[in-house]
Each structure stands twice: as C-alpha cells, then as structure tokens.
Amino acid sequence: MPAVSFQSVSKTYPTPKGPFQALDGVSLDIEEGEFFGLLGPNGAGKTTLISILAGLARATSGRVLVQGSDVQADYAAARRKLGVVPQELVFDPFFNVREALRIQSGYFGVKHNEAWIDELLESLGLADKATANMRQLSGGMKRRVLVAQALVHKPPIIVLDEPTAGVDVELRQTLWHFIARLNKQGHTVLLTTHYLEEAEALCGRIAMLKGGRVVALSSTSELLKTATSNVLQFKTDVALPASIAPLARVTGRIVQLPAQDAHEIERHLAALREAGIATEDVEIRRADLEDVFLQVMGAPQ
Amino acid sequence: MTGWQTLLYKEVLRFSKVGFQTVAAPVLSAVLYLLIFGHVLEDHVKVYGRLSYTAFLVPGLVMMSVLQNAFANSSSSLIQSKIMGNLVFVLLTPLSHWAWFLAYVGSSVARGLIVGLGVFSVTLAWARPEFAAPLWILAFALLGAALLGTLGVIAGLWADKFDQMAAFQNFLIMPMTMLSGVFYSIQSLPPFWQRVSHLNPFFYMIDGFRYGFFGQSDASPWLSLAIVGTAWLAVSALAVHLLRTGYKIRN
Numbered sequence: 001m002p003a004v005s006f007q008s009v010s011k012t013y014p015t016p017k018g019p020f021q022a023l024d025g026v027s028l029d030i031e032e033g034e035f036f037g038l039l040g041p042n043g044a045g046k047t048t049l050i051s052i053l054a055g056l057a058r059a060t061s062g063r064v065l066v067q068g069s070d071v072q073a074d075y076a077a078a079r080r081k082l083g084v085v086p087q088e089l090v091f092d093p094f095f096n097v098r099e100a101l102r103i104q105s106g107y108f109g110v111k112h113n114e115a116w117i118d119e120l121l122e123s124l125g126l127a128d129k130a131t132a133n134m135r136q137l138s139g140g141m142k143r144r145v146l147v148a149q150a151l152v153h154k155p156p157i158i159v160l161d162e163p164t165a166g167v168d169v170e171l172r173q174t175l176w177h178f179i180a181r182l183n184k185q186g187h188t189v190l191l192t193t194h195y196l197e198e199a200e201a202l203c204g205r206i207a208m209l210k211g212g213r214v215v216a217l218s219s220t221s222e223l224l225k226t227a228t229s230n231v232l233q234f235k236t237d238v239a240l241p242a243s244i245a246p247l248a249r250v251t252g253r254i255v256q257l258p259a260q261d262a263h264e265i266e267r268h269l270a271a272l273r274e275a276g277i278a279t280e281d282v283e284i285r286r287a288d289l290e291d292v293f294l295q296v297m298g299a300p301q
Numbered sequence: 302m303t304g305w306q307t308l309l310y311k312e313v314l315r316f317s318k319v320g321f322q323t324v325a326a327p328v329l330s331a332v333l334y335l336l337i338f339g340h341v342l343e344d345h346v347k348v349y350g351r352l353s354y355t356a357f358l359v360p361g362l363v364m365m366s367v368l369q370n371a372f373a374n375s376s377s378s379l380i381q382s383k384i385m386g387n388l389v390f391v392l393l394t395p396l397s398h399w400a401w402f403l404a405y406v407g408s409s410v411a412r413g414l415i416v417g418l419g420v421f422s423v424t425l426a427w428a429r430p431e432f433a434a435p436l437w438i439l440a441f442a443l444l445g446a447a448l449l450g451t452l453g454v455i456a457g458l459w460a461d462k463f464d465q466m467a468a469f470q471n472f473l474i475m476p477m478t479m480l481s482g483v484f485y486s487i488q489s490l491p492p493f494w495q496r497v498s499h500l501n502p503f504f505y506m507i508d509g510f511r512y513g514f515f516g517q518s519d520a521s522p523w524l525s526l527a528i529v530g531t532a533w534l535a536v537s538a539l540a541v542h543l544l545r546t547g548y549k550i551r552n
Binding site: 054055056086091092093094095100103106150 | 302303304306307308310311314315318319382385386387389390391392393394395396397547551552
C-alpha cells in the first residue's frame, strides 16, 4: 500500500474570468519511506495538490488516499498520519512556543507529550526559545516552530511545502539534517521546493508539475540521465552569435549551453571563435536537475 | 484532554490572556449604562408598578453583556484566525465539525457568563437583587449565551474582512439587543412597537432572564424558553452544516 496515492485528482476554481483548472488529472503514488520531491514553477498546482492531501481544499474529482485512508471520507484517520508544514509563515500570537506545541498535541489527542516536545525543540534549535512568545520570534525561528508543530503527533508521513523559501543557510542545514534523520527512521517525506539543488541532493524520486499536469515522474538519477548530458559554461560581456543564442541560458554574464557530446562542445566553441567573442572562466560540467527542469518545462505539451 | 477539550481550553486561554479587553472593558461599559440611565430615570419610572428603574435595569444589562460577549468571542476568534492564517493549525487536525462547534460555542458561553457575572457583582453596589426563580436565570443565561456564541460562529465563518464583521455586529446584533427591552418594559411602548418587539428573538432572552429575578415579565417564560430554544437549535443546525462542509475555510 502506498503512503500517499493521488488518483486522477482534478481541481477547478471559479474565478471572475471563468473557471480555472489548477489540477488536471494528477495520478501518482508515493511509497512508504520515500523522500519524494514535487517540483514545478509557480502556479503549476503544487500547493493545490498539497492542500487537497491535507484536507485544506477539496478535489473537484478524483481521490487521495493516505495509507489507504480517504482524505475526505475518512479524514480523521488520514490527518493523523500526516504532518504538514504550511508554506505561509503563520503563527498564533496568543501563545509561547511550548504552549503552541502542547495545544497542537492536544488537538491530536496526544497526552503526556513533553519528552517528544523537548526532543523537537532540541533538534530544531528552539530549546532556548521555549517560553518566548510567537510574536517575538524571527522568521526563521517561526519556520522551525511550524516544523515542530507538524511533528508533535509523530506522523508517519511528513509534508513540507516550500519549507526553505527565504530562510538562511543555518536553518536549511538544521532542517535537512533533521528531516533526513526522520526519513532514515522510516518516515515518508513529501517536499515541494524551488531550490533544485536541494531536491537533487535529498529526493530519491521526483514529479514535475506544469499547468496542473504531471510532466515528469521518475527517480532523480533517471531524470538526470534524460538531460543533455553536459553543459558548456562561460562568462562574456557581448551578445552571442545567432547560431547559438537560441540554445543558451543566460544569467547576467554567465552563459550556459547544453551539449550532448564533445563534438557539440567543439561546434559551440567554433561558433564563438568565428564571432570573435571573448570568454572567461570557461568550464564543462555535467548537467544537473536545473537543466532537466528547464528542459522539461520548456518542452511543448 | 481529548481533542475538542484542547480546542475549548485554547479558546478560553485566548480570551483570558487579553482579559482587560474581553472581560474588564465590557463590565465597565455596563456599569456606565447603569450609572447614567439609573441616575436620569430612577425618580421618574416605576416598572411593573413596584420596581425601581435601577433594579429593573440590572438583569437587562447583565443579559446584554452575556449576549454581546458570547457573540464577540467566537466571531472575533474565527475571523482573526482566518485573517492571520493560523486557523490552519486547527484545520490540519482530525477534529470533527462537532468538536469545533462544542469548543467555539462552549468558550463563548464561558466568556458570556464570566462577563455577566462580573457585571452582576458590580451592580450589587446599587441594587439589591431578587431571585424569584433562579433556575430560569440559569436557563436563559446559558441558552442566550449559546445562541449568540453560535451566531458568532456563523458570522466568523461568513465574514472575509473585519469590516464585514463590524457590519454584522453593528447593524444586526447591536440594534436587536438595544431594542429588545434592556432599558424599558415593552408594555410602556405603543401597541405597534409592542408587536414589533415580539418578533425580536432577543426580546424573549432578556424577558425570560428578567422573569427569573422578579417572577414577572412581559411574556410567559415558557413561551420565551420555547422561542429561544427553537432559535438556538435552528442556528446550531446551520453552524454545524457550515463547519461540516468547510464553508469558506476548506477550499
């Protein structure tokens, strides 16, 4: 039985300009113990999919099962198995950190949870903030509390919706260290993120969403193999010749050109030489997940 | 504590932490009403032919405070959580719609009764109370607080902005309480306005509550009980339906 099973999930929102289809028949299974990544540009439907899983929204059609429990018909059982870290940095200003965690435990009917709450505070670097009011915490600290709140009832499945958006390096390290440890202990992890290097480093399998549809679903290593295998990268101040300009990905001074093999790299270099373009810091590197992502997202449907 | 008890505890903790605003302030307002209206009208008005105006006014003011604070509790908690986004912490839990209903209405009843008791205690300095039928006092206090707490749940779910909430409170709840006979016996009104008052459910809450103190009222307490009880069941059915379907909170 999969940890999470999305079955032909569609979602249509009414808008003033007519109905908007946020999800269009999404089907995918996440197996027990997986570290699964859900990638896609803004508006691809990632958060809508997570919201339907968490019971914050209802699918227009299709269904979602959490370890066999339907998120609508059997919502209480499904929600007990899920620990969801919301994307928005929300908090309850009336309580301090420990109160918030005790109350959250109580909602799930978990009693005598102090030992686990202490462990969460320790692991997330919140031990010295336990009695601080939520309002006094920095953004990064609030994010840590959100993670702790999602884990108070020791859910087998952890869902993180862009947990590292706008957080500093230290928190990312703390967070990923902790989540990776939970994953090793057998927790299933579902992650959405914009940081592709994070997804490449952490996720065993990845689904890419575009316009509400799954456009790629494979293990991370398989996905990397599908990419054009190499990239020629250099810096320049002048415009590229017309023959290679459409192929290039330009970020400021940095130019990246995908290439299948040594011959293609030679052709790129020849084009640059003929155009008399001065280049600096030239390197050839292997394609990464960002290259795959751009290739998949750029492909016509 | 089980899940719904935790939510009830959290809601009570929420208003307790801002007790000056949620308990002390309404007690002060009610006492100001008593001082001003009592001072102006004490020598001119006798109600039911025997009661001083201040003695008559006290139960009305107590009930008005119970009702307004019960409504304010659930409605402001829900709209604040919706706008702040922290309602998500409750939405993600396995709590059923019944658990939500019990916790939000229960905490509203608690706040209504605490404020009512506070107003009553302070007014002891001005009027010695009668307790003709104490069970009626308890029944109407509980039922009135529950009815307004439930209305607060509906308003809190419906409103998207503080502005809409203020409209609900100022154009519906306030006039209906003010015109329900808190400050006068409706027997003093012209016949047309007496009939209009009988259409206001708030009238029966205040009138029945007052019956518990004086053993006299404008309408029979049984009729008042039936009307207020039916009204509570009707708004409860609506509130539970909205919570079950996740009206405006689960889409």
